[in-house]
Amino acid sequence: GENVGLHLPTLSVQEGDNSIINCAYSNSASDYFIWYKQESGKGPQFIIDIRSNMDKRQGQRVTVLLNKTVKHLSLQIAATQPGDSAVYFCAGGRDYGQNFVFGPGTRLSVLP
Amino acid sequence: DAGITQSPRHKVTETGTPVTLRCHQTENHRYMYWYRQDPGHGLRLIHYSYGVKDTDKGEVSDGYSVSRSKTEDFLLTLESATSSQTSVYFCAISESWGTGNQPQHFGDGTRLSIL
Numbered sequence: 001g002e003n004v005g006l007h008l009p010t011l012s013v014q015e016g017d018n019s020i021i022n023c024a025y026s027n028s029a030s031d032y033f034i035w036y037k038q039e040s041g042k043g044p045q046f047i048i049d050i051r052s053n054m055d056k057r058q059g060q061r062v063t064v065l066l067n068k069t070v071k072h073l074s075l076q077i078a079a080t081q082p083g084d085s086a087v088y089f090c091a092g093g094r095d096y097g098q099n100f101v102f103g104p105g106t107r108l109s110v111l112p
Numbered sequence: 113d114a115g116i117t118q119s120p121r122h123k124v125t126e127t128g129t130p131v132t133l134r135c136h137q138t139e140n141h142r143y144m145y146w147y148r149q150d151p152g153h154g155l156r157l158i159h160y161s162y163g164v165k166d167t168d169k170g171e172v173s174d175g176y177s178v179s180r181s182k183t184e185d186f187l188l189t190l191e192s193a194t195s196s197q198t199s200v201y202f203c204a205i206s207e208s209w210g211t212g213n214q215p216q217h218f219g220d221g222t223r224l225s226i227l
Contacts, residue, residue, distance in 0.1 A: 004154065041220065041221075042220050042221075043116075043202050043204075043218030043219050043220045043221055044155070044202070044218045045218070046216070046217070089154060089155075091154070091155075100157075101154065102147075102154030102155040102156070103154045104152055104153055104154050105154070
């Protein structure tokens with residue numbers, strides 16, 4: 001099965017700096033990944049996804065990088081803002097099927 | 113935001129009592145899911161539904177049952193609650209199986225405490 005995890009449980013960045021949150025996965029057959037943002041008292045919110053046929057995907061102020069060789073993906077947030085403070089977690093697995101595994105999350109704190 | 117409502121939002125109950133959590137969606141999505149979220153763990157799938165009266169077990173289904181009598185409602189029941197079921201429960205929906213091109217949308221959760 002899949003095992004997804006994050007490298008750091010917490011991350012603090014200065015407002016305006018770029019943030020990088022990392023995630024590793026174990027199953028080389030995993031072909032679809034999502035990054036979620038979860039604010040306190042709320043449910044997870046989809047940020048960006050990427051399929052295994054891509055190395056990089058960009059959204060609004062966010063970029064996801066996928067390195068299939070080392071089974072690693074990262075979420076980059078440009079010009080981090082106070083509203084970006086939240087828990088971020090990755091999820092991955094096969095595109096179709098119930099074995100879509102969620103990582104435990106990294107808490108991002110944005111310092112003024 | 114996707115129209116997903118979970119009720120109740122908070123509940124405290126005693127060991128051995130039955131508990132039912134409700135998820136209501138207004139998106140007419142086919143697939144609905146129940147997850148639990150615990151400290152140090154990622155979201156874990158309890159049960160999911162792929163249509164009215166069609167449900168299946170997830171990773172951590174022991175001690176839980178579900179029912180889906182209407183497209184819009186998915187109920188999670190703890191027949192006899194135990195302290196290990198203290199958790200935050202999230203409902204999610206998606207238009208297609210797994211995620212495909214339709215990432216799951218989540219409700220805001222039910223915080224359940226079993227004393």
